[in-house]
Amino acid sequence: MPSDMAKKKAAKKKEAARNKVKPKVKAVQELTQELTQQLDDCELQKATARGCSAVLNSHPNSMDVHLINMSLTFHGQELLSDAILEFNSGRRYGLIGLNGVGKSMLLSAIGLQELPIPPHMDIYHLTREMPPSDKTPLQCVMDVDHERIMLEKEAERLAAEDSECQKLLEIYERLEELDAQKAEARASRILNGLGFTSDMQHKLMKDFSGGWRMRVALARALFIRPFMLLLDEPTNHLDLDACVWLEEELKTFKRILVLVSHSQDFLNGVCTNIVHMQNRKLKYYTGNYDQYVKTRLELEENQMKRYNWEQDQISHMKNYIARFGHGSAKLARQAQSKEKTLQKMMASGLTERVLNDKTLSFYFPPCGKVPPPVIMVQHVSFRYTDSGPWIYKSLEFGIDLDTRVALVGPNGAGKSTLLKLLAGELRPTDGMIRKNSHVKIGRYHQHLQEQLDVEMTPLDYMMKCYPEVKEKEEMRKIIGRYGLSGKQQVSPIRSLSDGQKCRVCFAWLAWQNPHLLFLDEPTNHLDMETIDALAEAINDFEGGMMLVSHDFRLIQQVAKEIWICEKQTITKWDGDILGYKEHLKNKLIDDDPTLTKRAHNL
Structure with missing residues (x-):
């Protein structure tokens, strides 16, 4: 039996732990205000998840995510159908797929907690830059500590239950990491890695451009180290120096990281797994991007061999049945046997043909010669x-x-x-x-999208910019070379994804x-x-x-x-x-x- 002295020490430790995790009223108010703003910003882009359930028998304190039968829709368009969502702690996932398949919408659905992800898992989805304010970047990063309310509440709940689980110890360790004396140095190190000099860290947020304020938002996400970190194109506002630093920083992330990036080099350096979003499904691969490419090619080659073999068998059996199904008794019995074999093959499910991603080819017209020096x-x-x-x-x-x-x-x-x-x-x-x-000179820059008339369709916009192209069908072919086809050409530009708007800009630029x-x-x-x-x-x-x-x-x-x-x-x-x-x-x-x-x- 433990002595009274031991009991008193244990009670003091428990009380100290509870004091550590008491939520602050100011923190709750700031968090609520910021999350409300994020929800307002995301309302127009909100995706709806339905028919989704967690796998049975998962541990209530598990730090993994495993959802089945998940469907995701956006403005009536089905992005995922009966898909499996599986993220395991300690893994860093690269989410890839063609423009418009719904990668950002999936991150948004996870970040807005529209999926039945365990409530004890705190999720940070980087969606927007920090607003202009009289705070400094250093203050903004330090203040993100207040957003740990969900973690603190969970620790308080576990402590109240007299739980001695590993998870509670991990939460205490994380809270120790956020000690005020260490926090400022850590926040400063992260900002410095993202390109903020010491002087810049003490300037006011209202004096920075949107790109720099986005870096502060990224620094906040790295500072709090959530159980699940969702990053959508985090390198878009970074130079090469900061990209290299971020790659080195993220490759040590020990919880769950889900990353959307167009940079193969960056995915190679950071990711332990790749998730391919295609044909309304999620397919999982082990390894970085290069390993994914190799594995996918091998799997698709084997799949096509199986598909071709099955199709040859089906064709042979159908021909035999057609020729001998009404012949002699012996041949008719053999034809019936083949028909039963064919029915069994069909019932057990046939191998699908490999559907390759749509390919496109950009084109810059011949420009002629200009004598040097240009x-x-x-x-x-x-x-x-x-x-x-x-x-x-x-x-x-x-x-x-x-x-x-x-x-x-x-x-x-x-x-x-x-x-x-x-x-x-x-x-x-x-x-x-x-x-x-x-x-x-044709100059493509990050603000080129702002010159687009978003109320016009890509087809009408290009016809207006290049009236010398008289026929709409000819302009349709021109736009089609840049990956915009069918309905996309005649939909308002405002309804296109950012990637599709970029393609309109490239078409406009090339035809100069x-x-x-x-x-x-x-x-x-x-x-x-x-x-x-x-x-x-x-x-x-x-x-x-x-x-x-x-x-x-x-x-x-x-x-x-x-x-x-x-x-x-x-x-x-x-x-x-x-x-x-x-x-x-x-x-x-x-x-x-x-x-x-x-x-x-x-």
């Missing part, structure tokens, strides 16, 4: 205001139709600024940019018939198949290309040179983009050795 940059310096910092000093280089350059470097170094200078949207503060009078393509983050919102089609079109393009992208794979596919924009100048990288990524990783480990330690502890 663009000459002579002693160019630039800053936005007379008293502002210099972005560039004394730049000197030329661009021709055989230029294939990727611009890399940290955010704020001037990559987009350089493209605007070359396109004539900005004027140099000093120096001169000389352009051939016949050159046409430019000599030079300036592409600023062209892969945002595009699926992998579309990115590969874009890469192939760029490689077939007759003109020059300058690219700003956080997608290492696209850069590897299309760029002949890597130019680093940093410290008010441009330097050429001696090597390819994968060598540059390795350089960033080594630099990152030197600056943040905790990443290496955490990786070793996995």
Whole structure:
């Protein structure tokens, strides 16, 4: 029997634990206000889950998710039908599929808890950037601690039940991690990894652009370490430096991570599993993206062999039955036997034909020749205001139709600024940019969607922009080359997904018939198949290309040179983009050795 002293010590420990997890009234108010705003934002994009049930006999405190018979609809369109949703603790899932299949809608349904996921699992779905405010990024990240109310309530419930389960101990360990003395240093480290200098961490949120405020939202998600973290294209607002840091950070995530990303390189570095969303089903693969591609090809090859064998058998038996079903008694009996065999095959279910993802091919029309030099940059310096910092000093280089350059470097170094200078949207503060009078430049940028008339259909919009194309059928063929077909061409642009709107922008851009393509983050919102089609079109393009992208794979596919924009100048990288990524990783480990330690502890 335990002594009175031991009982008193145990009671004190239990009381201390309960005090740790008492919810704060202010925290509840802030959480309620923010979640209400998120629900308002998501209302127009809300998907409906139905017919979904949890697997029986699962442990009430299980940290895995296993749902069966799940259907998901969005505006009457069925995205999933009788699908299985299975996420296991300790795994990092890459959710992939073509644009428009419903990946974001699935994350939204999970994040809004429309699915019967155990209530003790806290879920964080990164959906929107932080609003402008008088708080600093550091304060915003620290304040996310208040959103741990569900965790605190669960710990309080388990403590009240005198539970000594492993889960309660884990919750206490996590609360220990959020000790105020450690929290600020950890929040600062995360912000620094996402590109915030010490000074930037103490600026006001209202002074940041939407892209930077999205980074703060991402930092909050990483800071709280929820049991289930849902990220939809988290690299869209990051430069290559931050992408490398985020990859290293997420590969140590120990709970459940579900990630939608168009970057094969990023999925390879982070994911332990791939979930393919296709034909209203979810199919699961072990390993990263490269392993998924290999496994899927092997499975589909075997499936087609089985399908062809079955079809040959069916054809042979049908022919035999047709020829001998009414012949002699012996032949008729054999025909009847084959008919029974055929019926059994049909009843047991036949192998389905492999349905390949729709393929598309982008196209940039021939642009003709322009004699060099096409663009000459002579002693160019630039800053936005007379008293502002210099972005560039004394730049000197030329661009021709055989230029294939990727611009890399940290955010704020001037990559987009350089493209605007070359396109004539900005004027140099000093120096001169000389352009051939016949050159046409097509610049794709992240805000191109904003110029679309969302009330028009893609077909009508393109007919308006290019009245020289008289026939609608001809314009339909043009738009179809960019992955928009059938109903999508005649639906209002507002009803299209972000990826489909991007395709409208590419169709509009290509038919300007430019000599030079300036592409600023062209892969945002595009699926992998579309990115590969874009890469192939760029490689077939007759003109020059300058690219700003956080997608290492696209850069590897299309760029002949890597130019680093940093410290008010441009330097050429001696090597390819994968060598540059390795350089960033080594630099990152030197600056943040905790990443290496955490990786070793996995």
